[in-house]
Amino acid sequence: MTETTSTIATSPGHSTPKKRPRRSVTLTMGTVVISGWVLVTLTVPWWAPFDPVKDQDLHHRLNGPSGAHWFGTDKLGRDVFSRVMYGARISLPLAISSVLLAVLIGCTIGAAAGFFGKWVDEALMRITDVTLSFPAMVLALAIAAALGPGIRNVVIAVVLVTWPEYARLMRGQVLSIKGGDHVKAATAIGCRPGRVFRRHVLPFCSAVIGVKATTDLGVVILLAAGLSFIGVGAVPPDPEWGALVSDGRTSIAHWWIATFPGLAILTVVLAFNFIGDGLRDRYDPYHRRRRPKKWR
Amino acid sequence: MTDELLQLEKLCVRFPVRRGVLQRTVGWVHAVDGLDLSIAAGETVALVGESGCGKSTTALAAMGIVPAASGRVLVNGKDLTSSRGDELRTARRRMQMVFQDPTSSLNSRMTVGQIVVEPLIVHELVERDRQRERVGELLSTVGLGDDAIERFPHEFSGGQRQRIAIARALAAEPDVLICDEAIASLDVSVRAQVINLLTRLQSELGLSYLFISHDLAAVRHLAHRVMVMYLGKMMELTDNETLYSSPAHPYTKALLSAVPIPDPDLELARERVILAGDVPSPVSPPSGCVFRTRCPIAQDVCAEAVPEWRNVGGGSAGHWVACHFAEPPSSVTLRGTSIESRQRLG
Structure with missing residues (x-):
């Protein structure tokens, strides 16, 4: 579907020095969609047709999509379009901040375990194992319930549940790269351990972590939705996307209530995946040239 | 002799053998066992032996990348095995290493310029505004053009990559170059070029080599003295001529x-x-x-x-x-x- 033919066209062999910037269809598409959503979160109060919470119209409840209500109305007669657009203001920052925090914590712990080894590794990985041994949803539920409802507490719960996967992944990456010749060579030419890690280990981990992080943005949105559904996440009138999907899942006949927030989640997740994929291609020199025609 | 640059004294390297759930140490692999070797200025000493006899481990232990179990490594009379941190980094600058496979020893995400300039940066050898010029000099020393700076290692052939690795090692201004099977992964015609490059560098820069190889013909061409290893132990050490004529x-x-x-x-x-x-x-x-x-x-x-x-x-x-x-x-x-x-x- 999305092949990067541009890479072949702009590299006429060995004689010319390579130009670093490069176009990639997936990267452009992902960036456009995410930029669109970011624009929505910034400007929605100026153009949304209705208020997502206050504009209740009980005469027009559960109406299908129409000229007045593009995405229809929900069981309280609120405009689904406005709620989905406003929902981006909650769901996007929630997902991004949770994943960023989880990546930061998980990668720091995993990198420390892999790079220093020995007892540091043992100690950190046992903590990771303990956290991983709980089912994610159950643990998140327990944490969120203990902290009380609210978006900030959802972030904390989600981060505490997702960091161990990053720690595991990062540790494995660091271990496999640390044994490579180029790392020995870096030590031999006199790089301090910090530089060895930054310049010679970290760049080889970022692709895998980046791809997992972009995939996890979707998982996190769904996890937050689950918490909202049970009542420990977003507080009811807040138009969080997960909560919107939960609203609609009780009645299939009123399909528009769940479908449109679901599509919103889909576009965001897909766009983030495209960005992750595109970035990997761009920063991995092996992928840059003679890239085979792939199916996706 | 007092002009010895690199001395290995009774060098031993061992790796633990771990077994079972608790990963207890049940034995030791004696990778290098009591190696004595010294290399004088401008001399090439070859280390030969079968695979797995401890040649590469000797090189890594000499560089301080693999810790020595006992014995000493002296560079210009300074003991590396007792040095730590910045002291170790500075001490071993005078000794550099070229690895067997340049594809894996060069960081594939860095341009050739970034690779070769790194020793200059970490050892603060050249001021910032002269670094590019110096990298150009180093590349021309190993027979590569200035246009290589902005390219990535995977755009070069095996022999060219090994030249890049040699340029990086030279950037640290070493006295001793440890070549760990540096020609083994190259095909025969390219191998000859790299051997000639090494010979030329020795006469121009007065480098000493610890040349690790299983290619006895190349060793005969390059080395002044040859040490034969077997199972981590020294078997024979003599000058090149004697070894080949009357082992x-x-x-x-x-x-x-x-x-x-x-x-x-x-x-x-x-x-x-x-x-x-x-x-x-x-x-x-x-x-x-x-x-x-x-x-x-x-x-x-x-x-x-x-x-x-x-x-x-x-x-x-x-x-x-x-x-x-x-x-x-x-x-x-x-x-x-x-x-x-x-x-x-x-």
Whole structure:
């Protein structure tokens, strides 16, 4: 579907020095969609047709999509379009901040375990194992319930549940790269351990972590939705996307209530995946040239 | 001698063998066992032996990348094994290493310029505004053009990549270059070019080499002295000429007889020493002489006593052998001329 033919066209062999910037269809598409959503979160109060919470119209409840209500109305007669657009203001920052925090914590712990080894590794990985041994949803539920409802507490719960996967992944990456010749060579030419890690280990981990992080943005949105559904996440009138999907899942006949927030989640997740994929291609020199025609 | 740049004294490296759930140490692999070697300024010492005999481990231990279990590594009289942190980094700048496979030893995400400039940055050798110029000089020293700076290692051929690796090592302004199988992954024509480059660098910069290889023809071409290793132990050490013309150790004889001769008549006529069996496990090496299990002339005494490391004379550098039966000028002569003819090819 999305092949990067541009890479072949702009590299006429060995004689010319390579130009670093490069176009990639997936990267452009992902960036456009995410930029669109970011624009929505910034400007929605100026153009949304209705208020997502206050504009209740009980005469027009559960109406299908129409000229007045593009995405229809929900069981309280609120405009689904406005709620989905406003929902981006909650769901996007929630997902991004949770994943960023989880990546930061998980990668720091995993990198420390892999790079220093020995007892540091043992100690950190046992903590990771303990956290991983709980089912994610159950643990998140327990944490969120203990902290009380609210978006900030959802972030904390989600981060505490997702960091161990990053720690595991990062540790494995660091271990496999640390044994490579180029790392020995870096030590031999006199790089301090910090530089060895930054310049010679970290760049080889970022692709895998980046791809997992972009995939996890979707998982996190769904996890937050689950918490909202049970009542420990977003507080009811807040138009969080997960909560919107939960609203609609009780009645299939009123399909528009769940479908449109679901599509919103889909576009965001897909766009983030495209960005992750595109970035990997761009920063991995092996992928840059003679890239085979792939199916996706 | 006092002008020795690199000295390895009774160097031992061992790795633990772990078993079971608790990963308890059940034994040790003696990768390098009591190695004594010194390299003078401008000298090339070759380290030869089969795979797994501890050649590469010796190199890594000399660089301080793999810790030594005992013994000392002295660079310009300074002990590396007792140094830590910045002291170690500064001390080993004078000793650099070229790895076997340049594809894996060069960071594939860095441009050639970034790779070669790194030693200049970490050791603060050249001011920032002169760095690019210096990288250009280094690249031209190894026979690469200035346009290589902005390209990535994967855009080069194997021989060119090895040149990049050599340029990086030279950037640190070393006195000793450790070449760990540096020519093994290159094809024959490129191999000759890299050997010539190394020879030229030695005469221009006065470099010393610790040249690790299993290519005996290349070793003969490059080395001044040769050390033969087997199972982490020293077998024989002497000057190049003596080793190839009159080897004293049965293992050396076997190695030399395995070098192919490009003349079919000579190849058929010569006497071959064929070793039976495999290299024994370094976890439980044989008692006495480690080579006795495969040695064609082994006697009872070989199982009982570890052969002394002794000088049987001959040549200015002496002729050191670890064998009970090594005699002073060896009566066995190999067809040195035939090996020479092969060396011209390689």
